[in-house]
Amino acid sequence: GGGTARLYEPMNRHTTFLIGGPAQYWVEPRSVEGFAEVVRYLRSHTVPIRVIGRGSNLLVRDGGIRGAVIHPAKGEFEDVRVEGETLVVGVGARLKKIASSARNAGLGGFEWMEGVPGNLGGAIRMNAGAMGTETFDQIVSIRFIDTDGQIQEKPLAEIEHHYRNVPEFEERYIVSAVLKGTPAPQDEIDIKLAASHQKRRTSQPVGASAGCAFKNPEVCGAGKLIDELGLKGRSVGKAIVSDIHGNFIVNSGGATAREVLDLVAEIQEIAQRERGVQLEMEVKV
Ligand code: EPU
Incomplete structure (x- = not known):
């Protein structure tokens, strides 16, 4: 699907911790169909699969990762599209970019993302949050590659989620999600964005x-x-x-x-x- 693949990719280049040994196979798909194809291929050869986005909540061991690491963070995975009061977001979009796209569309509720380093996928995977909001507060539905390699979609009500724990996506791979916002004046959004930025700058290293x-x-x-x-x-x-x-x-x-x-x-x-x-x-x- 127009992606790239490499052998023995050092994971310290792909984690915010700057720690981690090599991944045996490193794959960067560029499209949802390419991602699904890679999953089906690896499954049929019983190669273990891990997915890494921004690598911002991850400690990779010094011995590295056996099997394949898929990095869906380029091409259509970076897309953020506004549709009415919702955002349709690719798994590889940065949270910061989601926050600014929402701001430009006059949609509030995403300000907390400004202060969190990571991509949408990681945020969903662990139900990340800050400043009293968590990712699942804004989820409408999630599209993912199912265990059989087919693309599926589920509404919020059908997705089990807890504080910093979403068991659903351990062996299913998120490709995009629909998130809901609330129309708000841009200056109000800007104040919250600034507070979010400030919070991170002053209380975190x-x-x-x-x-x-x-x-x-x-x-x-x-x-x-x-x-x-x-x-x-x-x-x-x-x-x-x-x-x-x-x-x-x-x-x-x-x-x-x-x-x-x-x-x-x-x-x-x-x-x-x-x-x-x-x-x-x-x-x-
Ligand atoms: N505090 C201390 N000493 C410290 C750290 C914090 O006294 O060394 C006090 C603070 O002064 C404050 C209270 O503890 O009164 C809470 O601290 P903070 O507002 O930083 O929130 P937190 O509960 O420590 C949570 C999330 C963070 C998120 C912040 C901001 C978890 C585990 N952590 O931290 O998320 O950025 O709120 O909303 O839920 C992350 O998930 O990686 C993360 C950093």
């Missing part, structure tokens, strides 16, 4: 990371908890707990996945021992 490392437990924010436990600045090798936000682990330059995972385990152990809180990773390994 700029260094290489995968966003929040842990899900917020029910009792309190993970960042606040890690901060209270005095763990900011704690490090294993080049992996360090951010001084700005306790729930961010930053790669201060050449950190390995092993170092990140060891730091994660230390934090989990201390939170369990000191507070009886079980911290669950939000970043996908």
